[in-house]
Amino acid sequence: MILFVNALSALDVSIWCPQRGLVGASYHIDVELEGQLGDDGMLFDFGEVKPWIKSRIDAGVDHTLLVPTKAHDISVSECSEGLRLQTRHPWPMELRAPRQAYTLLPWQQITPERLGDYLSAELSRRPPAQVEKIRVTLREESHDAGGYTYSHGLRRHSGNCQRIAHGHRSRLAIWHNGQRSETLETQWSQRLEDIYLIDQADLIGTDNETCHVGYESAQGRFSIRLPRDRAEILPTPTTVEQIANWMAQEIASLHGGSVRVQAFEGIDKGAVATAQGARDSA
Numbered sequence: 001m002i003l004f005v006n007a008l009s010a011l012d013v014s015i016w017c018p019q020r021g022l023v024g025a026s027y028h029i030d031v032e033l034e035g036q037l038g039d040d041g042m043l044f045d046f047g048e049v050k051p052w053i054k055s056r057i058d059a060g061v062d063h064t065l066l067v068p069t070k071a072h073d074i075s076v077s078e079c080s081e082g083l084r085l086q087t088r089h090p091w092p093m094e095l096r097a098p099r100q101a102y103t104l105l106p107w108q109q110i111t112p113e114r115l116g117d118y119l120s121a122e123l124s125r126r127p128p129a130q131v132e133k134i135r136v137t138l139r140e141e142s143h144d145a146g147g148y149t150y151s152h153g154l155r156r157h158s159g160n161c162q163r164i165a166h167g168h169r170s171r172l173a174i175w176h177n178g179q180r181s182e183t184l185e186t187q188w189s190q191r192l193e194d195i196y197l198i199d200q201a202d203l204i205g206t207d208n209e210t211c212h213v214g215y216e217s218a219q220g221r222f223s224i225r226l227p228r229d230r231a232e233i234l235p236t237p238t239t240v241e242q243i244a245n246w247m248a249q250e251i252a253s254l255h256g257g258s259v260r261v262q263a264f265e266g267i268d269k270g271a272v273a274t275a276q277g278a279r280d281s282a
């Protein structure tokens with residue numbers, strides 16, 4: 001018998017990609033369980049499947065940086081913070097963070113198919129009674145219009161969002177003077193594609209070439225050094241509320257008029273911000 005649960009939870013990670021660099025990713029987690037029915041006529045109570053799988057994924061891969069350790073020009077070594085990752089292609093990055101902020105995978109490239117197989121094997125190691133096999137499929141949300149893929153860390157978050165390089169693949173909708181604006185959505189999707197978002201307060205240093213960001217939080221010490229053109233600096237923490245606010249303010253000051261931004265953080269949640277151009281609000 002096969003039991004399935006689609007979109008059981010969402011996985012939010014950053015992936016080091018040899019072609020694109022640091023990429024924010026979010027996937028629906030679809031699950032199939034195979035095994036024998038119990039006396040109650042069930043393979044595994046739906047009410048228990050969800051927390052069982054979600055708790056394992058949340059405690060493992062979720063909110064980590066996935067590193068394909070066999071990719072060209074990547075090095076991972078120990079450091080006082082935990083692990084140090086250095087990359088060269090397509091651009092140079094140095095990340096220092098506690099071990100739990102990484103998932104090291106002995107591959108040249110990370111794909112959702114491989115990652116699904118990895119999660120299936122991890123979960124199948126100690127399956128619940130009656131379950132013989134677990135299959136995980138990772139599925140990207142389809143975006144009809146705008147979308148952005150950022151990585152960040154929230155120093156003040158008490159959970160795993162404090163990790164300095166976790167990310168999201170998110171929808172984006174923008175209205176200008178009451179009309180949905182495909183032009184603005186495309187512009188902002190391009191500007192925020194594979195970008196690293198920085199809270200100005202976490203900047204250790206920056207020049208024309210590089211940004212160096214670092215902080216200490218409950219899980220340990222984190223730092224990231226990356227090219228200036230791969231980052232956007234916000235005047236606030238990079239919560240989705242503040243990202244939406246920042247976009248709305250920037251658009252209103254550049255184009256005037258009334259602006260409404262619906263920014264998602266990963267799948268099915270986010271924030272809405274509005275702004276009015278200065279010359280229109282006088």
Ligand SMILES: Nc1nc2c(c(=O)[nH]1)N=C([C@H](O)[C@H](O)COP(=O)(O)OP(=O)(O)OP(=O)(O)O)CN2
Pocket residue numbers: 009010012058154157161166238239240241265266
């Ligand atoms: N109000 C806000 N809350 C949180 C924000 C935010 O921007 N505004 N951000 C985060 C983190 O960045 C985090 O990446 C989101 O984590 P996620 O796992 O998606 O959130 P949940 O744990 O609530 O969701 P599940 O998918 O159910 O695990 C956290 N909070």
